[in-house]
């Protein structure tokens with residue numbers, strides 16, 4: 195199996211460039227807008243959760259489930275047509291859990307500027323076939 199590159203997210207948040215590994219890249223579509231015409235926060239959180247899960251699965255090489263989403267900060271709105279990317283890095287591996295910092299960045303459709311729009315901490319638990327917590331296999 196390929197070796198997993200771990201990005202430790204211990205440094206202060208920099209609004210200048212993304213930290214961590216690129217885990218999701220997509221385009222913000224009109225179907226996911228709120229009544230203002232901007233993107234739903236819930237859509238963005240689900241992208242970040244998926245991105246964090248991809249990262250956690252690569253660390254644990256097991257089934258995982260989300261147990262907690264903390265410290266979500268919505269800094270700027272996302273607009274239709276923006277290219278949204280999620281970047282993930284490891285904060286901590288516990289006994290059965292993995293805590294990951296996820297940043298979401300938007301590349302504006304108008305102007306191409308890269309903006310840190312949201313960040314948060316996502317915790318996943320490694321689970322067995324019955325959905326019970328199991329120790330994380332460290333790679």
Ligand SMILES: CC(C)(COP(=O)(O)OP(=O)(O)OC[C@H]1O[C@@H](n2cnc3c(N)ncnc32)[C@H](O)[C@@H]1OP(=O)(O)O)[C@@H](O)C(=O)NCCC(=O)NCCS
Nearest residue numbers: 259260261262287288289290291292317319321325326327
């Ligand atoms: C996740 C789940 C399997 C954990 O089961 P549990 O019996 O509560 O397990 P534990 O109490 O042993 O906790 C497991 C780990 O999660 C951590 N944890 C539990 N609650 C937490 C919380 N609120 N925040 C952060 N970590 C938490 C524990 O500290 C433990 O980590 P560690 O082993 O590294 O020390 C269970 O709660 C579950 O199935 N939840 C639903 C998950 C789900 O459906 N997610 C998708 C939402 S749509």
